[in-house]
Amino acid sequence: MSAALTDSQLEALRDEIKQQGDEIRQLKESKADQALIKEKVAAMLAKKKLLGELGIEKPGKFVLKCPKGTRDYGAKAMAVRESVLKIMTDTFKKHGAETIETPVFELRDVLLGKYGEEGGKLVYDLQDQGGELLSMRYDLTVPFARYLAMNKVAAMKRYHIARVYRRDQPVMTRGRYREFYQCDFDIAGKYDSMIPEAECLKILDEVLSTLNLGQYVIKLNHRLMLDGMFAVIGADDSQFKSVCASVDKLDKEPWEKVEEELIKERGLSPDAAERLGSFVRFRELNPDLDNVAVLDQMMQIPELAANAKFKQGVEEIKLLLTYCESFGVSNAVRVEPSLARGLDYYTGAIYEAVIPNGLEGVKDEEGQPVGVGSVAGGGRYDGLVGMFAPKASVPCCGLSFGIERLFAIIEAKNAAEQTAVRTSTTQVLVASAQKNLLAHRMRIVGDLWSWGVHAEMTYKANPKLLNQLQYAEERLIPFVLIVGEQELKEGVVKLRTTETREEKNVKLDELKSTLAQMLAL
Amino acid sequence: MSAALTDSQLEALRDEIKQQGDEIRQLKESKADQALIKEKVAAMLAKKKLLGELGIEKPGKFVLKCPKGTRDYGAKAMAVRESVLKIMTDTFKKHGAETIETPVFELRDVLLGKYGEEGGKLVYDLQDQGGELLSMRYDLTVPFARYLAMNKVAAMKRYHIARVYRRDQPVMTRGRYREFYQCDFDIAGKYDSMIPEAECLKILDEVLSTLNLGQYVIKLNHRLMLDGMFAVIGADDSQFKSVCASVDKLDKEPWEKVEEELIKERGLSPDAAERLGSFVRFRELNPDLDNVAVLDQMMQIPELAANAKFKQGVEEIKLLLTYCESFGVSNAVRVEPSLARGLDYYTGAIYEAVIPNGLEGVKDEEGQPVGVGSVAGGGRYDGLVGMFAPKASVPCCGLSFGIERLFAIIEAKNAAEQTAVRTSTTQVLVASAQKNLLAHRMRIVGDLWSWGVHAEMTYKANPKLLNQLQYAEERLIPFVLIVGEQELKEGVVKLRTTETREEKNVKLDELKSTLAQMLAL
Structure with missing residues (x-):
């Protein structure tokens, strides 16, 4: 081939x-x-x-590859993935969350109309093989809403880590795939204002500080504040999404460019665009103000203060800030009136975690800092469950980690720091020094397994000792037990520490207690 | 709706x-x-x-359901699933296995022709939306072979737990779904005869004894022994699969019925069928023989002894039995000449674990014992990787657990024993006795999280104490910390044990050490 x-x-x-x-x-x-x-x-x-x-398209021949935009996760990638996901699941569990799983495809009607015109085009459909029309899930949020509605669940705190599917143009070098992991945490149920949001921010903060990826900022805004600002400048509802999309670029592009786009492409008047700029850039233009002062001073602008939606948004965010303080959320939280996020279904607070400067000392192949940008986000969406069960009202808020991005950052960090990644948990390799010791090796490795030791032996009847020691070194297996004829006669086995290459004899009848102590079993 | x-x-x-x-x-x-x-x-x-x-098919309306043959896994099902999978992953890791993940769909050509005519019909295809033709994975074995061939991996010990897809007629009450979990462990690489097989049987034995589902038997046979028996009775290669399918029914049906099928449907002569019966029922007809004696006495039959394939199969199984002894695999292993297993791609030893009598005391709704039948199986398949990379020869053997069946058995066992399943790991609920204590609750639960305690609080600003205590009891949360006005003044908090309803005061500045001791943090 x-x-x-x-x-x-x-x-x-x-x-x-x-x-x-x-x-x-x-x-x-x-x-x-x-x-x-x-x-x-x-x-x-x-x-x-x-x-x-090239002989590629001849019948009976095919190129051996993964489908476009997908990849295999080899043992190394899986080890990194598992270490990242463990931090997340541990945190979710610490907060009392349950987990669920839903089918990888849904009835096409379940997904229909939930992702806007653009998103809808990217949904993978299954072939009609006689039966129902099915599509691959596009995210985990809509299936969660379908689950709540279908099973009449009124309250639930759940996490869900699984892959989703988008027929997007893949940019695999930048971690953009057609099949990728999402890691979602959501709180569904009728509760008092801003308490679930506070726990979402707390979880964001805990996960990011545990991941230890350097300085991060959790931007915070409110859908009603955006609605209010747009109403004041005279933008109508139909413009909401497109204006948001432009405003959301402010963290990457200068205001002048965004302003031009707002006027030329989004249909705002120059006056309206300028006005909007003064609102969404309020934090940027007043760098000395703290979170509460930003909100208070925006409320000094008469038109904003007079807008009921804006006022409600400000009050809710202020309440959320007091809860953040009680929860001891670090001062990473930053009110940011320009945070827009694309999704139509948000109804309340929205938030997004970014690593503004990238990882210290970690550069990609082109010398650019790695890890700049958004790594998680979320918000309140009170209307989604009602799209499936019109009579049910199940308010929800949640957050989603950009797992593939986090994997990429940690892989780059490991590479920069030359961290060796272990792909197995083997503690002891049972090796032999001479021929004809297979049965002895098997008996000892069988004992080790029964004691709970993570152990391996090579599958050769008469392997060379050097090859076995090399295997232990390559795979970072910390200890090797060497079975030898002379040692067996003396009732001992040789214990070798891979890193130091030190060797000492251990009596066979003390092996269990020695290993138990050494490996803290 | x-x-x-x-x-x-x-x-x-x-x-x-x-x-x-x-x-x-x-x-x-x-x-x-x-x-x-x-x-x-x-x-x-x-x-x-x-x-x-019924208003079901009107435009704009749809039935809220999962696709046919699929299900949601709610929190309880997930808790059972995680406990079962943990036993498996722990065992695989103890044996030094790595894990990989492959895309949920493959190029259609990768799956084509791997599952026979019947299997091929059951493959889910994706719609041609312009691009490659894709199909959902049907098992984890073919993607593993594709992975090895594509990445030129010559040796690997890997496990893979993931869902696969078959457009079969679902029987959901009996745990047969169109989307279901598989849990595979495989050893790929050129090694000495029967050593990898021995580790597969060891793992089967470890997992089944840890699952504690009562008495089990691991049946063992060899493809070459089957080939030999079929050759001796004069069946040709084209009959292999259909004859296997009939013989495989011997554990559920009497010989007379199988014999009739062999003659009427599979085209064997009455003489050949009778002869085959005397071979495959050798164990059944000689109940006093042990594993080695069964093999030795079959080798006393001149035509079998003269068949080179049969002889090689017997020798390999005898070698495997000595390795099982060295590994301390329990005496659950039983040579069974009638074990056929359907799959065409096996080339060597084959094995299957069954729970012959079902779980003691556990009956289903119709009073039938639960859990009878096959719960795992596997074998050697040396030719599969070569189907993707003709020049590469990567011999493999492995095993697959019937996870959905095991889930169903354990769910039935839990129900029979009235075992309460916890769906979260929360250790402490932080509650309040009066109004206006939200900030205090938040501060305390924030402290608990920072100490690593799994803790929750209700998301109400002023919840009723009774509701909070009820929540703890329903969710089996072992402890409740009750924040009260008077107690706060005294610098204490009330610690309640949910099961005994005992309460005692703990000083706030001793809370961390008290909890650390109590919860073994």
Whole structure:
């Protein structure tokens, strides 16, 4: 299955052929000039021939690869993934959360109309093989809402870690895949204002400080404050999403560029855009103000103060800030009127955690700092469950960690710090020094397993000692028990410490207690 | 979304309509009598009307359900599932295994032709949305082989726990789903004969004894022994699979019935069938023989002894039995010449764990014992990786636990023993006795989290004490810390043990050490 082209080149070639095919169909439909169509067809066939010459598309042959935008997680990637997810599940469990699992696909109607026009296009559909029409889940939030509505659950604190599917253009070098993990925590139920939100921020703070990825900021805003600001400048509801999308770029682009986009593409008047700038940049323009002062001074602007939505949003955020203090959430929380987040379904507080400067000392291949940007986000969405069960009102708020991004950051950090990643938990390798000791090795490794020791032996009947010691060193197995003829006669076994290469004899009848002490069993 | 019919009734109705539609199409194609076709169409329309009258199929309405053959795993099911999987992952890790994850779908060509004609029909395909043709994984073994071939991995000991997809007829009451978990452990690599198999049997034995589901038997046979027996009776290769399928029924059906099937459906002569019976029932007909004696006495049959494949199979199984002894695998292992297992790709030893009598004292709703039957199986498959990389030879053997079945058994056991299943790990509920103590509760629960205590508080500003205590009792939270005005003045907090309802005061500045001792933090 050798080929002169790399997998990604082959993929690009196929994409080109597909595009050309689409173009030709359009030309035919629009009854374009026949000569032009002929030319395009010839170009496409030439590309197809290229594929054929490479022996790739011949019947019975295929390129051995993962589907576009997906990847295998090898043992090393899984070890990193498990260490990150353990921090999250431990934290969720510490906060009393339960977990659920839902099917990887849903009835197509369940997902329909939940992700806007853009999102809807990215949903993977299953083929109609006679039966129901199904689609792959696009996130974990809509299935959670469907679960609550279907099972008539009125209150639940749950986490859910699983993969979701989006037919997006993958950028795998930057950790953007078509199949990727999400890690969600949500609190569903009718409770008093801002208490569940406070616990969400607390969890964000705990996870990020435990992950130890350097300085982070938790930005905080409120949907009603955004609604109020937009109302004051005269933007209507239909503009909400597009204006949000522009405002949300403020953490990456200068105001001038955002302002231009607001006027030229979003249809705001220059006055309205300028006004909006003075609101959403309030924090940026008043860098000395603290969280409460930002809110208080924005309330000094008469039109904002007069807007009922804005006022309610401010009051809720102020309440949330007092709860953060009681919970001892670090001073990472920062009120940020420009935080917009794309999703339509948020109804209350919204938040997003960012690592503003990236990891200290960790650069990618192009010398850019690694880890800059958003690593988690969430907010309140009170209307989603009602879309499935109109009579049920189950208010929810939650948060989602950008797991793939966190994996990428930690993998880069490990690489920069040359941290060796262990892919197994083996504590002892049982080796032999001479031939014909297989039965003895087996008996000893069987004892070790029965004592709870994580142990391995090589699957050769008569392995060379050097190969066994090398295996222990490569796999970072801390200890090797060496079975030898002479030692067996003396009723001992040799215990070797891999790192120091020190060896000492241990009596076979003291092996259990020695290992128990050494490995803290 | 109320309806007079249950979801399963609706599903049945839809299935009937679909079947009627298929029938009508066939009648039309075969140019059947027009009156008959009209009658059938009328019957189908009546059923369709029934659906319509129920308001189910009106545009914009849909039944809130999971896709056919799938289910949600609620918190309780997940708690059981996690406890079972933990036993397995702990055992796999104790044996030094790594884990990997592969995409939930594969290129269609990867799965094509790997599951025989029957299996191929059950594969879920994704819709062609422009791009590659994809199908959902059908098991974890073929993706593992694809992974090894694609990444040129020559040796690996890995486990993989994930869901797979089969468009089978679901029987959800008996734990047969279209989306279900598999739990696989495999050893890939060129090693000495039967050593990896011995570790697979050791793992089977460890997991089943830890699960504590009563007496189990690990049946053991060899593909080459089956090949030899079939050759001696004159069955040819094309009959292998169908004859295996019949022989495999011997643990559920009497020989007479299997014999009839072999003659009438599989095309064996009465003589050949009788001869085969004397081979595959050798253990059953000689109940006093032990494992080695069964093999030795079968080798006394001249035609079997003269068959090179049979002889090699016997020698390998005898070697495996000596390794089992060295590993201290319990005497659960039982040579069973009738064990056939369906899968074509096995090339060596095959094994299957069964719980022959079901769980003691655990009956299902119909009074039948729960848990009878196969709970795990596996074997050697040396040719699979080569199907992806013809030049690579990566011999493999492994095992797969029937997780859904084990879940069902343990859920039935819990129900029979009235075992309460905890769905969270909360150790302490922080409650308040009066109003206006929210900030105090928050501060204390924040302290608890920082000490590593699994703690919760209700999300009400002023909850009633009784409701909070009830929450702790319902959720089996062992301790409640009650914050009260008077107690705060005295610098204490009340610690209540949920089970005994005992209460005692603890000084706030001794809270950390008290909890640390009590909860063994």
